[in-house]
Amino acid sequence: MRLRLLHRCLPLLGLACFSAAHAENVYLFSLGGGVSSRYLGSRDYRPILAPMISARFDNGFFLGMDGAGYRRDFSNGLFVSAALSYDDGRADENRFDRNGSDYLKGMGNIPGSLLLSLKAGARVFGVSTVSVTLDQPLTHTTRGVSGHLDLEVPVFQTTADSVSVTSSLHAGSGRYNQTFFGVSAAQAASSRFAAYSTKGGFDRATVSAAWTHSLSQRWSITTTGGLTRLFGSSSNSPIVQSKNSWFGMSAVTYRY
Numbered sequence: 001m002r003l004r005l006l007h008r009c010l011p012l013l014g015l016a017c018f019s020a021a022h023a024e025n026v027y028l029f030s031l032g033g034g035v036s037s038r039y040l041g042s043r044d045y046r047p048i049l050a051p052m053i054s055a056r057f058d059n060g061f062f063l064g065m066d067g068a069g070y071r072r073d074f075s076n077g078l079f080v081s082a083a084l085s086y087d088d089g090r091a092d093e094n095r096f097d098r099n100g101s102d103y104l105k106g107m108g109n110i111p112g113s114l115l116l117s118l119k120a121g122a123r124v125f126g127v128s129t130v131s132v133t134l135d136q137p138l139t140h141t142t143r144g145v146s147g148h149l150d151l152e153v154p155v156f157q158t159t160a161d162s163v164s165v166t167s168s169l170h171a172g173s174g175r176y177n178q179t180f181f182g183v184s185a186a187q188a189a190s191s192r193f194a195a196y197s198t199k200g201g202f203d204r205a206t207v208s209a210a211w212t213h214s215l216s217q218r219w220s221i222t223t224t225g226g227l228t229r230l231f232g233s234s235s236n237s238p239i240v241q242s243k244n245s246w247f248g249m250s251a252v253t254y255r256y
Contacts, residue, residue, distance in 0.1 A: 027054070070082055089112045092109060110143065110180065113143055115138065116136045131150050133150070135147060146170065147170070148171070150167070167207050171200075174199060193238040193239060201233075204228055220253050222251050225248040227246055
């Protein structure tokens, strides 16, 4: 659901992640392609083509798939960040550039929102990272608040290759889950779906793996694949055709 300037699966590529040890400005230019479901709960898939520019500056500011913001790292492994990003909502028709499907015809458009993302995290068990993020909409606030808990674990590392596994648990307020998975009386009257109400709480979990291969000091290729599983009242929504949503992407990155 979450887009952050690009498609929801792009953050899992890790192209905008930089170590706190870098005391320099870092710029990444990427071009990726892959496939993802048309919306969470859809059984249909669409292609993705995603150019991206990411940067992290030595003063803590960054620009990338997490949006534009500021991150502060502490010597004990803790970190906090705040960023502005954009979620483009969902359409009720097939679109190449955003989530949406003809299957949702009559459900109406969920408008995009400017989001304020507040994150806090820490390094655990050496090189693993755990974090919690709160996403507060600043525009179209009726969509509700959401957040997620993430754990990233590096499982393999050589000079040229690295593999990491990321797990994420997502939750939404009652208003958020109703916006994306509920069906109001008005929507029921104009679509194929019966009216349905959801509850706030945890609505999905995601597990993914990312492999990065360095071709040189400046060029690398990252391949990511994963699965999102819906559960709770959101998974029983009449708009959900499949509780499982697979995604995959490969990207070529140039570091400057």
